[in-house]
Amino acid sequence: MLISLGSDHAGFAMRSLIANHLRNKGFEVIEHGAVSETEPYSYVKAGLAVASDIQTHRVERGIVICGTGIGISIACNKKQGIRCALCVNEFMAKMARQHNDAQILALGARVLGTSLAISIVDAYLDGLFEGGRHQERIDEIAHQENPSTKS
Numbered sequence: 138m139l140i141s142l143g144s145d146h147a148g149f150a151m152r153s154l155i156a157n158h159l160r161n162k163g164f165e166v167i168e169h170g171a172v173s174e175t176e177p178y179s180y181v182k183a184g185l186a187v188a189s190d191i192q193t194h195r196v197e198r199g200i201v202i203c204g205t206g207i208g209i210s211i212a213c214n215k216k217q218g219i220r221c222a223l224c225v226n227e228f229m230a231k232m233a234r235q236h237n238d239a240q241i242l243a244l245g246a247r248v249l250g251t252s253l254a255i256s257i258v259d260a261y262l263d264g265l266f267e268g269g270r271h272q273e274r275i276d277e278i279a280h281q282e283n284p285s286t287k288s
């Protein structure tokens with residue numbers, strides 16, 4: 138599976154760590170955003186690049202990282218059809234897949250230790266969408282973006 142990663146400067150170190158972890162697990166990775174921890178980079182631009190990779194079906198999953206994960210998740214969720222879930226533990230990450238079919242996971246590099254962040258990534262990627270009533274909820278959300286779809 139190809140995974141799109143994006144971060145601002147605050148998330149750069151964690152993005153590099155996660156990229157290595159994913160490559161070691163056999164995933165292919167695309168990286169967007171900051172090129173160092175010291176050169177400021179917009180979390181909005183980094184998030185939107187990952188959201189675009191999902192919208193265009195270039196990738197199936199994205200992971201976005203900023204200082205708190207808040208700004209970058211808000212930016213991603215402005216884009217049509219994107220469900221980006223900010224998670225602080227493995228349970229949330231698992232539910233983000235099982236119930237919310239989130240295509241993008243958001244993490245806060247200034248919030249999480251590195252080993253917890255890696256565990257959250259693994260829980261997220263292992264989670265499978267359950268469909269059924271959860272699909273109905275997603276359809277309700279999609280209806281807010283596009284009222285011509287069924288709610």
Ligand code: RB5
Binds near residue numbers: 204207208
């Ligand atoms: C950057 O200083 C910081 O504002 C950003 O990484 C993020 O936390 C925003 O939500």
